[in-house]
Amino acid sequence: MTPEPLWTPPADVRETTRIGRFADWLERTRGLRFDDYAALHRWSVADLDGFWSAVVEHFGITFTTPPRAVLGRREMPGAEWFPGAELNYARHALRNPFHDEVAVVAHSQTRPPVELTWAELRDRVARARAGLVRLGVGRGDRVVAFAPNIPETLIAFLATASLGAVWASCAPEFGARSVVDRFAQVEPVVLLAVPGYVHGGKHVDRRDAVADLRAGLPGLRHVVEIPYGDGAIPDAVGWAELLAGPGPLDFEPVPFAHPLYVLFSSGTTGKPKAIVHGHGGITVEHTKNHALSWDLGPGDRFQWFTTTAWMLWNSLVSGLLVGASVVLVDGNPVHPDPGWQWRLADETGATTMGASPGWLMACRAKGLRPGEELELRRLRQIGVAGSPLPAEAYHWVRGQFGDRVLLNNGSGGTDICTAMVQGSAWQPVWAGEISGPTLGVECAAFDVRGRPVVGELGELVITRPVPSMPVRFWGDAEPTDPASRYHRTYFDAYPGVWRHGDWARFRETGSCVITGRSDATLNRGGVRLGTAEFYAVVEELPEVDDSLVVHLEDPAGGSGELLLFVQLADGAVLDDALRARVADVLRSALSPRHVPDRITAVPAVPRNRTGKKLELPVKKILLGAAVDDVAGRDALADPTSLDVFEELS
Template identity: 60%
Template sequence: MTATARRAGAPDLLYRPGPEVTDGARVQDYLGWLARERGLTLAGWADLRAWSVDRLEDFWESIWHYFGVKAHARYDRVLVERSMPGAQWFTGATLNYAEHCFATADRADSLAVLGYSQTRPPVELTFGELAEQVRRARAGLRRLGVGLGDRVAAYLPNCPETLVAFLATASLGAIWASCAPEFGTPSVVDRFAQIEPKVLLAVAGYTYGDKQIDRRAELAAIRAALPSVEHLVHVPYGPLALDDTLDDAVAWPSLLDAADDPLEFEPVAFDHPLYVLFSSGTTGLPKAIVHCHGGILLEHLKNLGLHWDLRPADRLLWFTTTAWMMWNVGVSSLALGASVVMIDGNPLYPDLREQWRLVERTGATLMGASPGYLMACRREGLRPAAEFDLSRLRQLGVAGSPFPAEGFRWVHEQLGDRVLLNVGSGGTDVCTGLVQASPLQAVWAGEMSGASLGVDAKALDERGNVVVGDLGELVIGAPMPSMPVGFWGDDGSRYAAAYFAEFPGLFRFGDWVRFSEAGTCVITGRSDATLNRGGVRLGTAEFYRALQDIQEVSDSVVVHLEDSAGGMGELILFVVPSEGHRLDDDLRRRLGQQIRSALSPRHVPDQIVEVAAVPYSRTGKKLEVPVKKILRGAAVDAVASPGSLLDPASLDAFAQFALHRQARPR
């Protein structure tokens, strides 16, 4: 039911999900299980959320048993102590993440993978077919000498072969890492050189929209820069117009040659490394973040089961590349008995409607999308539910950047109460969502429904006090199983400095957040990009939201250069004019008036500058901090690797602006 009024001091209640979302939801079943098996009766979501944090050990032990985690050796203790860093979970237990992706043996004939690509025709695999390919790939990797603790790196797109290779690697107790093939040579080397892989899997090329991309030259340079690589495995995938071969490589079909080896799963300790994820690398060498078998398994069972409501026969469709943590999260749908839809190519080709077409074609029950994509659909007047059969869709996940209230309202207008709008935020550091919705929560316009189960998320002011109703640093106050084991090759000092230096004992996430008294929250951007003008702090997302209805502006990035005396500093707004428009004095005046009215007089920019493009990382993050460093005098190559950028030339205009700014008389 849509809300028509707003309580004083509370966010706008947009709607409560209808019975199509709540009836039969997995979290409802979990509440019933707690009552039957644990004698714990909880009144609803608020009680469950509080219990999951207050009784942390009991909560995670219940997740272990409710989802039927298969252990080869029993655990001694759930959590040795609640200290951070250094928390130890389920000590003594041995298990294997990959084994749980085939735990639903009765679903051998059900679809596990649907692969859609602009490079080749669709591919479908049942759970049985997937298991057989993993069995063969596992035997092939063993023939190449891969074993416990070895690293396998992939320069591969989001296709079924990548999934097969990952599960085969994990089954051996080897350690996985991947980069999307659109990454340039320096970015790939910066990542893979840290972990010294024994085997490298790669494609020779791919198709992006209507463009054929040849990556053989880049791959040759990558291989030359990785002396640890003993074997290159070529996955046939390239466009037909290219010579889809790689010199001195093991062919994927030969890796999968018939073998009698059974599909087995190496039992490893709970905290044994599963894969290494890499930070964006826009502000230095990417952090090589190590995630473990047990932590990822438990967190993803909880997240995909109780928040995303995935069940057997469901299908998850979320556009991602192999360089983003959403690829790793999507794979875990298999552990819930659900299917994963793997999409490779240009997500906007041939037009904005393609993602909705795929939802209809695949019968997806959960679709993931970026705020930018949904707002573009809104601007273009798309009517997804009227144009496509979305009858199986139960949840729309939104993540990647702040989502304005207007986007919430548009989604609800299009999809109604029967589809849960789950807007969330998390990150590579924990490989999950920290704040999001669930089938039992209401949806509030412009705000995320609250902290995830088992996540002690809160906002702290500069003195370390918890704040409600005001912006503060997002921190996690208690350990999570999916917190990193550490950074690869680190003695612990870099890891501690990254998350625990500012607030000892608390995991500082780096986002700027405001929690309401109702528990909802708004993330307004990275805390190191916050606009602090004369003591009035403002998140960058709030700034961009004030400009979203000015049609002459297609994109923008704002930077605040603080002064050492703690005064107003200099606030600079860079805008990309919409097609057919330019930044003139009239538009500057209108932008200033809009910001003054919507935000505050203190946040009217000192300068408004036209640029051709706003810089983004390849995972869609707007790069405010690198721009800020360039304006402070840093060189472009010191703040961002070109291969980590969506458009490698997008920072050049800011470097030129910085030069002219420094040359101005003061």
């Protein structure tokens, strides 16, 4: 029996939303009638040429040189999108007709708020572009930033893209070793950096880290200092000097797959992968996603707390592609309290705001009432990404905002720099579930034999190409080479099918639940158990703030050992009574297979800087691996959080 949805699309969805207007446009111009999202999605994956050409035409994506086709080579890996086409991402980000309207709103705990109009943003991008040219930067050169989510970082990125140069960034809270592990792979010629920043009221000096980056990146020609925080970076080009000379706002036409930026994987399970995304794939995919899933367009304000090391920063700045204003936020996300982000959304007039599952659950636990205490009159949608979202958060958001705000949970990641599964204004929402695959993305859950399954856990896969699949890994062999790291990462399990690395369970409705990384999934007695299911139950106990579960298999074929680690709330004690309560609630809510063999208290649950729990590194450490061999400490939210597991091993 299908449960009742928690939220349903409004009756006037076709008139009031961008996805509805897109559906009407398809009917008027192409004679295609779709009465619901499911029908539109079926067409979008059955006719890739028709769907993606419609996205390009409807949203006015322009090619300096037109393509010979929509999709040339169709096999994965190596699918060829819009062969022969040339374009530039930055041209599309800055092409709208607005002048005096606000394009960028920036709030920071380091300095007062900043606003830039579209005219000011274009002027500064043109000046930064001219400055980079004076520093010798040209097409194909790499420019990197050790900088927070502030306007200067956005300006430098757009200037870099306008030249056909390649961008990469890391947040300044990363340690120097972790940053060098990433940036050294792309051999940058220019580094932009801040001398410091303020986090939660404390000044953080990063000048020593910048010196270490200089030493670890021998190909650097110049360091550009962005004035932020206290102090100065010696022997650096000043930001004012970079922008001193005016220049034309030109855009270098580049092939569809020309590198736009390099994103790095978390580095918590090995050397960070340098994932190359192209101008065309990101321009087309983000335009589609932001307009049709997030319902963003001119007049909207897009706020999402993120650092420059997370793919959501790249998604955030792509709000410009659809003419929305972007709200850049830097600082401690819960300082001086978790309600700060709600107050900021109220002040900035955010229409779509992003949230991490952990932050939403913290707001719920603290008893916050943003829907009652603040106007948030323009807010239409709350996007969620980063890790599985418990059903309780859905009910909490519904209790705060009723039907007027859509909770849009999604899952995708750095690898494709977008969502694979997500919601939209034309899809129902079920508590604890993601509404379904996004337009143009054909997803499924595969069993071990490569067959799609419904109603049971399977590997999350993409069975047809998507424009924003990575162009390649930097320094890797060609993706079509079976020996390449790219091929081994995504295509070893199922030939010609992208394996994403998550466990998913789809329902007949198309909605799904992501239960955790497939390399960390538990298998007891031949039954797959998703880790997210454990956390949703255990972390509802008032004594437990956070938790992590791993399964140590028995090489002899036994059931192995299921270990649960809990981070206790203040004042709580892990005694026999609490252990029994944990076991009872898991047994009754899930099954006897979910009852752990051992429950251990730890000071902190290890997470990476985007909030994901490090189940696989913990498992490897407990099996005897050294911490530094399985996880870069600089990539952790708390660099000491793995120490206790090394002791336990």
